[in-house]
Amino acid sequence: MKNPVYKLIELxxxxxxxxxxxxxxxxxxxxxxxxxxxxxxxxxxxxSLSKGQVHHWQVTIKVGFAVAD
Amino acid sequence: MKNPVYKLIELxxxxxxxxxxxxxxxxxxxxxxxxxxxxxxxxxxxxSLSKGQVHHWQVTIKVGFAVAD
Amino acid sequence: MKNPVYKLIELxxxxxxxxxxxxxxxxxxxxxxxxxxxxxxxxxxxxSLSKGQVHHWQVTIKVGFAVAD
Amino acid sequence: MKNPVYKLIELxxxxxxxxxxxxxxxxxxxxxxxxxxxxxxxxxxxxSLSKGQVHHWQVTIKVGFAVAD
Amino acid sequence: MKNPVYKLIELxxxxxxxxxxxxxxxxxxxxxxxxxxxxxxxxxxxxSLSKGQVHHWQVTIKVGFAVAD
Amino acid sequence: MKNPVYKLIELxxxxxxxxxxxxxxxxxxxxxxxxxxxxxxxxxxxxSLSKGQVHHWQVTIKVGFAVAD
Amino acid sequence: MKNPVYKLIELxxxxxxxxxxxxxxxxxxxxxxxxxxxxxxxxxxxxSLSKGQVHHWQVTIKVGFAVAD
Amino acid sequence: MKNPVYKLIELxxxxxxxxxxxxxxxxxxxxxxxxxxxxxxxxxxxxSLSKGQVHHWQVTIKVGFAVAD
Amino acid sequence: MKNPVYKLIELxxxxxxxxxxxxxxxxxxxxxxxxxxxxxxxxxxxxSLSKGQVHHWQVTIKVGFAVAD
Amino acid sequence: MKNPVYKLIELxxxxxxxxxxxxxxxxxxxxxxxxxxxxxxxxxxxxSLSKGQVHHWQVTIKVGFAVAD
Amino acid sequence: MKNPVYKLIELxxxxxxxxxxxxxxxxxxxxxxxxxxxxxxxxxxxxSLSKGQVHHWQVTIKVGFAVAD
Amino acid sequence: MKNPVYKLIELxxxxxxxxxxxxxxxxxxxxxxxxxxxxxxxxxxxxSLSKGQVHHWQVTIKVGFAVAD
Known part of the structure; x- marks a missing residue:
């Protein structure tokens, strides 16, 4: 792919x-x-917190990947 | 799902x-x-506006939902 | 107008x-x-607030309109 | 109060x-x-959403109020 | 479509x-x-750069399009 | 003008x-x-887009200019 | 004016x-x-600077004022 | 509490x-x-740093909790 | 306090x-x-302004201080 | 270099x-x-502008490059 | 220098x-x-503060200067 | 140094x-x-990612240090 194209998704x-x-x-x-x-x-x-402790870390990221021609 | 994964889409x-x-x-x-x-x-x-009035409110949101394993 | 020009004002x-x-x-x-x-x-x-209630909602917007040639 | 002082809290x-x-x-x-x-x-x-409908609008505001001398 | 709905994707x-x-x-x-x-x-x-010159401009855009009913 | 004053407009x-x-x-x-x-x-x-091509680039700028005394 | 309207200009x-x-x-x-x-x-x-000293402080502000009915 | 109210503090x-x-x-x-x-x-x-190493990580968070009626 | 904790308030x-x-x-x-x-x-x-002059400068700051154990 | 280190400068x-x-x-x-x-x-x-035309485009970039061990 | 180049440093x-x-x-x-x-x-x-008074104002600026050819 | 001066670099x-x-x-x-x-x-x-795993975490920081008189 001479000029690659990428997609970003948020998770x-x-x-x-x-x-x-x-x-x-x-x-x-x-x-x-x-x-x-x-x-x-x-x-x-x-x-999220429960009893003064982290119950779940929630990390939002954007992920990029090349799209096929 | 012990550690759920979410996807966010923009609409x-x-x-x-x-x-x-x-x-x-x-x-x-x-x-x-x-x-x-x-x-x-x-x-x-x-x-968008028409004759000094709101024709359409356009509200962009991110919506999150759990992704199946 | 082939390539319209717009002005934005803040109100x-x-x-x-x-x-x-x-x-x-x-x-x-x-x-x-x-x-x-x-x-x-x-x-x-x-x-602005008065006695625990909203006295006036104050919403600042940018408004765009085409400028004549 | 000649030069009032305000506190802002987030709710x-x-x-x-x-x-x-x-x-x-x-x-x-x-x-x-x-x-x-x-x-x-x-x-x-x-x-928050439930069955494709808004269950609860969650609006975060900063509120300001004068602090006594 | 009386009240169109749009999706935005990032590329x-x-x-x-x-x-x-x-x-x-x-x-x-x-x-x-x-x-x-x-x-x-x-x-x-x-x-991205190579030998002091732009190898590839990488421009990220959000693109919007109407979603069918 | 010893201390010039400028106005900025958005176009x-x-x-x-x-x-x-x-x-x-x-x-x-x-x-x-x-x-x-x-x-x-x-x-x-x-x-704005039409048939997968840019119909009009829309570039918003702030322009500054000195205001007469 | 029951519901005043304000204009903001940038200077x-x-x-x-x-x-x-x-x-x-x-x-x-x-x-x-x-x-x-x-x-x-x-x-x-x-x-702006001249010989390691501030020649002119340049402070950009938005100023608001009520618009007549 | 039908419509819970939360406070956010910064630590x-x-x-x-x-x-x-x-x-x-x-x-x-x-x-x-x-x-x-x-x-x-x-x-x-x-x-904060000391001898090229992290002395203390300093992480500022906003914490939310429900306020009693 | 080995790992001090700070609170930030907005004034x-x-x-x-x-x-x-x-x-x-x-x-x-x-x-x-x-x-x-x-x-x-x-x-x-x-x-705030009065007759084209600053009536009151209003400066919002966040102030941090250590919280006792 | 197993874990490369980069410097960014602004130009x-x-x-x-x-x-x-x-x-x-x-x-x-x-x-x-x-x-x-x-x-x-x-x-x-x-x-910068002169007679209603761009005299000089001024584009500020951050440039990154690997730092030698 | 026909097309001057500037460097910005943060202090x-x-x-x-x-x-x-x-x-x-x-x-x-x-x-x-x-x-x-x-x-x-x-x-x-x-x-930084000491006894409820400003000990040191700490102002971070970006400074720009032309780079020789 | 009565009024210390710091430089920040980005890495x-x-x-x-x-x-x-x-x-x-x-x-x-x-x-x-x-x-x-x-x-x-x-x-x-x-x-950067490889086979669905983090190949390299890339963390950009600003580092500050006092400049000698």
């Missing part, structure tokens, strides 16, 4: 453990249907 | 009446194809 | 009732002096 | 009906403990 | 030549699968 | 060809009524 | 001395043609 | 170890005085 | 004279109830 | 002709002293 | 007295090593 | 493991040439 991953794990979880799921994921950027980092 | 709803009605209209349409819409956030509020 | 409308009414009020006034108002976008939504 | 109001009603609800509650609320500005407009 | 186009050409390339590709593209807005302008 | 120029041409078109029109335009900054770059 | 004031003086200078000039200036907000603070 | 947590630990530390402290913390969002991530 | 100070004086006024008031104010950042600079 | 390029030419000019100059420029992103697009 | 100046003095201090220092400083823009205004 | 660190490790890596490198690094703030968090 939110969750994890009780860490930001990195939440991103890893959402990428694992996205990879099931889109094989050529190329890059991501973190858009927002939030979380 | 613009329109209505001659109100912001709430524009959001309601776009959600009604999205619900036809996506059953588990979970939350939304207003991204932009604009409108 | 604040007010209403004791609603955001929509504040926008409607400011457009009515603008229409008195500018006949071809074309579109608007909401810039800011504020309000 | 989220909810309503199944409208943005205006969500703001009205949160102001009613704030007025119970702070009598001299002076102005507000809308910070974010979101909502 | 990145590339070109060794210019911003306009990068946008043109990505629109050409999107038009293959979506016939009624209606408007776009530039979100970000970046580029 | 949208259009062109089927390029961003530069859209800016050139809007400046040509503004120059008809304001002779001492001094500088501009690009605020937003959008466009 | 840049300059001063070799201070931000406050630049704002004061631009307001003095605006007051010559608009008598009922009501409020302002600082949009940007810049300056 | 900075610190940790020599990680972003997650800084958030955990500040939540632990907030939980001492506010039992029903509900959600948070990361506002800013900074840090 | 608006006013002064007929200058930005610095408005900040000084609001800090003086805050210091009456909070002894260990640590840092601040300017969030917004506005003002 | 403004100018051209009487186009945005692309302004970027090309600034990159040509930067390449004289930094051989491994890797990517850039457009930060701001402004221009 | 923080401090002063116990005023924003203007903090900017003046940082420019005085920068002028020691860079003779042709051309313009600046204020990026952030913060301060 | 991107990378790591296959975590955000914290990417920041640690870039600080280690910066410390080789600048001994008195004082603070940093995270500007952007991105990453």
């Amino acid at each position: 939110t991953g969750t994890s009780p453990t860490s930001i990195e794990d939440a991103v890893s979880n959402v990428l694992k799921r996205a990879h099931k249907t889109i094989k050529n994921l190329s890059w991501f950027q973190v858009v927002e980092t939030r979380g | 613009t709803g329109t209505s001659p009446t109100s912001i709430e009605d524009a959001v309601s209209n776009v959600l009604k349409r999205a619900h036809k194809t996506i059953k588990n819409l979970s939350w939304f956030q207003v991204v932009e509020t604009r409108g | 604040t409308g007010t209403s004791p009732t609603s955001i929509e009414d504040a926008v409607s009020n400011v457009l009515k006034r603008a229409h008195k002096t500018i006949k071809n108002l074309s579109w608007f976008q909401v810039v800011e939504t504020r309000g | 989220t109001g909810t309503s199944p009906t409208s943005i205006e009603d969500a703001v009205s609800n949160v102001l009613k509650r704030a007025h119970k403990t702070i009598k001299n609320l002076s102005w507000f500005q809308v910070v974010e407009t979101r909502g | 990145t186009g590339t070109s060794p030549t210019s911003i306009e050409d990068a946008v043109s390339n990505v629109l050409k590709r999107a038009h293959k699968t979506i016939k009624n593209l209606s408007w776009f807005q530039v979100v970000e302008t970046r580029g | 949208t120029g259009t062109s089927p060809t390029s961003i530069e041409d859209a800016v050139s078109n809007v400046l040509k029109r503004a120059h008809k009524t304001i002779k001492n335009l001094s500088w501009f900054q690009v605020v937003e770059t959008r466009g | 840049t004031g300059t001063s070799p001395t201070s931000i406050e003086d630049a704002v004061s200078n631009v307001l003095k000039r605006a007051h010559k043609t608009i008598k009922n200036l009501s409020w302002f907000q600082v949009v940007e603070t810049r300056g | 900075t947590g610190t940790s020599p170890t990680s972003i997650e630990d800084a958030v955990s530390n500040v939540l632990k402290r907030a939980h001492k005085t506010i039992k029903n913390l509900s959600w948070f969002q990361v506002v800013e991530t900074r840090g | 608006t100070g006013t002064s007929p004279t200058s930005i610095e004086d408005a900040v000084s006024n609001v800090l003086k008031r805050a210091h009456k109830t909070i002894k260990n104010l640590s840092w601040f950042q300017v969030v917004e600079t506005r003002g | 403004t390029g100018t051209s009487p002709t186009s945005i692309e030419d302004a970027v090309s000019n600034v990159l040509k100059r930067a390449h004289k002293t930094i051989k491994n420029l890797s990517w850039f992103q457009v930060v701001e697009t402004r221009g | 923080t100046g401090t002063s116990p007295t005023s924003i203007e003095d903090a900017v003046s201090n940082v420019l005085k220092r920068a002028h020691k090593t860079i003779k042709n400083l051309s313009w600046f823009q204020v990026v952030e205004t913060r301060g | 991107t660190g990378t790591s296959p493991t975590s955000i914290e490790d990417a920041v640690s890596n870039v600080l280690k490198r910066a410390h080789k040439t600048i001994k008195n690094l004082s603070w940093f703030q995270v500007v952007e968090t991105r990453g």
Whole structure:
């Protein structure tokens, strides 16, 4: 592809453990249907709380991947 | 799903009446194809004008919904 | 006009009732002096308060209209 | 007070009906403990969804009020 | 459609030549699968470099199009 | 003028060809009524689409010019 | 006026001395043609330099004033 | 509570170890005085440095919790 | 305190004279109830006008202070 | 380099002709002293005006390049 | 130089007295090593506090200067 | 130094493991040439992907350090 074209989609991953794990979880799921994921950027980092502790980190990312001709 | 994954899509709803009605209209349409819409956030509020009156409110929202495993 | 040129002006409308009414009020006034108002976008939504209630919604919008050649 | 000092607090109001009603609800509650609320500005407009309809509008505002000397 | 509903998708186009050409390339590709593209807005302008020259302009746009009833 | 004062106005120029041409078109029109335009900054770059091609680039700029004493 | 309407204009004031003086200078000039200036907000603070010293503070403000019925 | 009302407060947590630990530390402290913390969002991530290493991660969050009727 | 925790509050100070004086006024008031104010950042600079002159500078700041264990 | 480190610098390029030419000019100059420029992103697009025409496009970019170990 | 190229650097100046003095201090220092400083823009205004008073105004600016061919 | 002056530089660190490790890596490198690094703030968090997993976290930070008189 001489001039590649990319699509960006916005996803939110969750994890009780860490930001990195939440991103890893959402990428694992996205990879099931889109094989050529190329890059991501973190858009927002939030979380739900329970008893003064993080129940789920909620990390929203944009993921980019090349679109076939 | 232990660590749910969400997708966010961006939509613009329109209505001659109100912001709430524009959001309601776009959600009604999205619900036809996506059953588990979970939350939304207003991204932009604009409108087209005709004879000094709002012809259409145009409200852009991001809608989030859980993605199946 | 082959390549139309537009001007944007910033106005604040007010209403004791609603955001929509504040926008409607400011457009009515603008229409008195500018006949071809074309579109608007909401810039800011504020309000003054009195006894724990909204006294005036104050909605700032940008309004665009074509400029004659 | 020659040079008044104001405090701003951030609150989220909810309503199944409208943005205006969500703001009205949160102001009613704030007025119970702070009598001299002076102005507000809308910070974010979101909502929870159920069966393709808005379950609760969630409107976050900053509210300002004068602080006694 | 009385109250049209629009979807916005985010795409990145590339070109060794210019911003306009990068946008043109990505629109050409999107038009293959979506016939009624209606408007776009530039979100970000970046580029990759090679030997002190622009190798590829990378222009990210949001494209809007009406969704069928 | 020891301490010059400037006014900024917001305008949208259009062109089927390029961003530069859209800016050139809007400046040509503004120059008809304001002779001492001094500088501009690009605020937003959008466009209307037709058959998968840019119909009109729409470039919104702020233009500054000195105000007479 | 039951529901007042306001216009906001954007101006840049300059001063070799201070931000406050630049704002004061631009307001003095605006007051010559608009008598009922009501409020302002600082949009940007810049300056030109000469020999490592501020030659002119350049403060851009938005000024609001009520529009007659 | 039919239409719950939430308050958001802004806090900075610190940790020599990680972003997650800084958030955990500040939540632990907030939980001492506010039992029903509900959600948070990361506002800013900074840090102090010593000998080229992170001395303290400083993570500023907004925390939301329901306000009693 | 090994890992200090800070709270940030948002305040608006006013002064007929200058930005610095408005900040000084609001800090003086805050210091009456909070002894260990640590840092601040300017969030917004506005003002009310009367007869083409600044009546009150209104400077909104965020102030941070350590929270006791 | 297993984990490469990059530096970003901010530069403004100018051209009487186009945005692309302004970027090309600034990159040509930067390449004289930094051989491994890797990517850039457009930060701001402004221009100086003369007789209602663009005298100089002024395009500010951030340029990234790998730092040697 | 037909098409001048500028570099922007980011600096923080401090002063116990005023924003203007903090900017003046940082420019005085920068002028020691860079003779042709051309313009600046204020990026952030913060301060450290001691006993309820400003200990140091901390003003971050971007300073631009022409780069030799 | 009575009124210290600081410089801020922008750097991107990378790591296959975590955000914290990417920041640690870039600080280690910066410390080789600048001994008195004082603070940093995270500007952007991105990453490259390979086979649905994070290949490199790319964390862009601004680092501040005092400039000698």
